[in-house]
Amino acid sequence: MIPVSLTGFTGYFIFDPRLSFKIVSVSIGILFLAISASVLNQIQETGSDRKMERTQKRPLPSGNIKPRQALLFFSWNLFAGMALVYLSGNLTAVLIGLIAIAWYNGIYTYAKKLTAFAVVPGALTGVFPPLIGWVAAGGGLWDKPIIFLEFLFFTGQIPHFWLLILKYGEEYANAGLPSLTRIMNRTQIGRLTFTWILTSVIAAIFLCYFEIIQTKLIVGILLIASGILIWQFSELIRQSGNKNLYRKYSILLDSYFLLVLILLISDRIIL
Numbered sequence: 061m062i063p064v065s066l067t068g069f070t071g072y073f074i075f076d077p078r079l080s081f082k083i084v085s086v087s088i089g090i091l092f093l094a095i096s097a098s099v100l101n102q103i104q105e106t107g108s109d110r111k112m113e114r115t116q117k118r119p120l121p122s123g124n125i126k127p128r129q130a131l132l133f134f135s136w137n138l139f140a141g142m143a144l145v146y147l148s149g150n151l152t153a154v155l156i157g158l159i160a161i162a163w164y165n166g167i168y169t170y171a172k173k174l175t176a177f178a179v180v181p182g183a184l185t186g187v188f189p190p191l192i193g194w195v196a197a198g199g200g201l202w203d204k205p206i207i208f209l210e211f212l213f214f215t216g217q218i219p220h221f222w223l224l225i226l227k228y229g230e231e232y233a234n235a236g237l238p239s240l241t242r243i244m245n246r247t248q249i250g251r252l253t254f255t256w257i258l259t260s261v262i263a264a265i266f267l268c269y270f271e272i273i274q275t276k277l278i279v280g281i282l283l284i285a286s287g288i289l290i291w292q293f294s295e296l297i298r299q300s301g302n303k304n305l306y307r308k309y310s311i312l313l314d315s316y317f318l319l320v321l322i323l324l325i326s327d328r329i330i331l
Contacts, residue, residue, distance in 0.1 A: 061098060063318070064189050065091035067213060070321045071193030074205060074272070077328035082148040086196045089144030090189050093157045096137035097185075100165045103130050111235035114228050149196025156195060160188035176238040183217035186210075205272045209324075212263040216317055219256040220310065222249060227306040250296045257293045257313070261286045264320055273327045282323055289316050 068090035072083045102109065102120050106127070109115035119125035125133075138161075146154045168182035187210035194206040222240065225232065226249055229241030240249050264286060266272075268279045292312055295305070 061091055061094040063314070064094040066318075066321055067186075068189040068193035070324050071190030071199075071206060071209065072197040073193075073325055074209070074328050075194050075197040075199040077331075083193075083197070085144050085148035086153070086193060089141045089148070090157070090192055092137045092141030092144065093161065093192075094141075094189070096134050096141060097161045097164050099130055099134040099137065100161070101169055103127060103134065104165065104169050108235045108237060112228070112231040114231055145192065145196060149192070152201075153192045153196035156188055156192050160185055160192075163188075172237055174238065176240045176243055178238075179218055179221040183214050183221075186213035186217040189213075204270060208263070208266050208270060208272055212260065212267070212320065213317075215256060215260040215263050216313070219253045219260065220313055222253045222256070223306050223310050223313070225249065226253070247297070254293055254296050258290065260316075261290060264316075267320075267324070273323060275327045275330050278323045278327045278330070282320065285316060285319055289313075 065087050069083060069087040072086055076083070102118060105115075106120045109118055110121040115121065120127065120130055141157065142154050145157055164182070164185045168178060168185060171178035171181060190209050190213060191201070191206055194203070194209075195201065199206060225240050226246060229239045229249075233239040233242050244252070264282060268282060273279055273282065289312060293309065296309060
């Protein structure tokens with residue numbers, strides 16, 4: 061949930077590049093909202109989590125935490141998050157946070173039981189945290205910088221999940237959830253994932269093309285990092301059957317997005 065909060069921090073900072081109590085408060089509020097969505101999701105999926113080795117040791121399916129305790133934890137985080145975002149931001153930012161939770165827990169969580177492609181609409185949850193930060197800082201819903209940043213995080217959610225499916229797809233299928241591994245072979249899934257990686261890189265370069273990132277040095281760093289990411293992920297097409305590589309790819313992808321956030325923040329500091 062910390063990276064989710066960091067995207068909210070970045071959304072706020074690129075509109076108002078000052079380190080203040082408000083930006084910290086809004087970022088913590090986004091963290092609490094993200095935690096509440098995750099807790100509610102685990103309450104909703106306790107049954108299927110018990111059937112998968114990857115998730116059966118989570119607090120609810122393992123019995124370490126009771127559903128009532130989880131509901132109280134969900135409620136506390138939800139109201140704490142709403143309060144912080146409202147007090148240091150505004151009501152619009154709070155409403156965006158509630159829409160994000162409704163989308164994630166009310167649509168995506170149930171869509172996963174219906175289609176193996178639920179991650180595509182589900183990836184919209186990635187656009188909300190930076191938008192909350194941007195709007196809380198005083199930005200508009202349709203401002204160009206935040207739209208391109210939202211598009212970047214939308215595209216990045218999809219390959220991240222499909223990397224997970226490449227490793228744990230059979231567990232999802234055995235738990236009764238639709239899985240891409242029952243529709244495509246691993247080579248096809250690897251190629252599809254690589255395509256979305258390219259889309260994410262293009263979205264990141266858009267930040268430079270539309271002068272959201274302006275400093276030449278930072279543009280150069282982003283272009284070099286993008287080239288390295290594409291080169292590294294090209295291996296995915298050739299070795300889609302090797303499960304041991306997927307942790308490496310996940311770390312690479314997460315590191316790339318973290319670098320983009322750092323570069324965005326650095327660009328605003330330099331400017």
